[in-house]
Amino acid sequence: MWSKLHMANMEDALERAGWNWAKDLNKSKEAQQMTSTELAWDLEVLCDSEIETTGVQLQIFVLAYLAFPEWVVKAQKExxxxxxxxxxPDFDDISQLPLSSGRG
Incomplete structure (x- = not known):
């Protein structure tokens, strides 16, 4: 069941216009030695890790906002x-963003 889902997601991504992880990984040297099922599962691991880390960051932000709303106002002003x-913002801005970069 899961392999079929991952394969369908990979095939859909490979057919889409523009760049995506499926196309990038599919062209890699490492992918040439993998079966399509292995490639599909590797792509799913990438997707899962992105979803989980983004979700955790959003949860932390909401909890921090609820606990310390005055700091959110200060960070937004900064x-x-x-x-x-x-x-x-980009990495060149970090030195000017003490609150947003966790140094304030």
Whole structure:
């Protein structure tokens, strides 16, 4: 059952326009030595790890927001002053974002 689902997801991803992990891994040297089922399962591990880590980060943020809403306001002010509304922060901004980078 799971292998069929993973295979269907991989095949769907390989047919989509644009870049994705399935296409990238499929072209790799390592993938040439794998069966399509092994490749599909490896891709699913990548997807699962992304989903779980994102979910945990969102849970931590919500808990922190509920416990310390005043810090969220301070962090938002810091982001607005340094970054503005036109872009996302990047690694070059860390030195100017003590609260958002966990140093404040």
């Amino acid at each position: 982001l607005d002053e340094v970054i503005g509304a036109e872009r996302l």
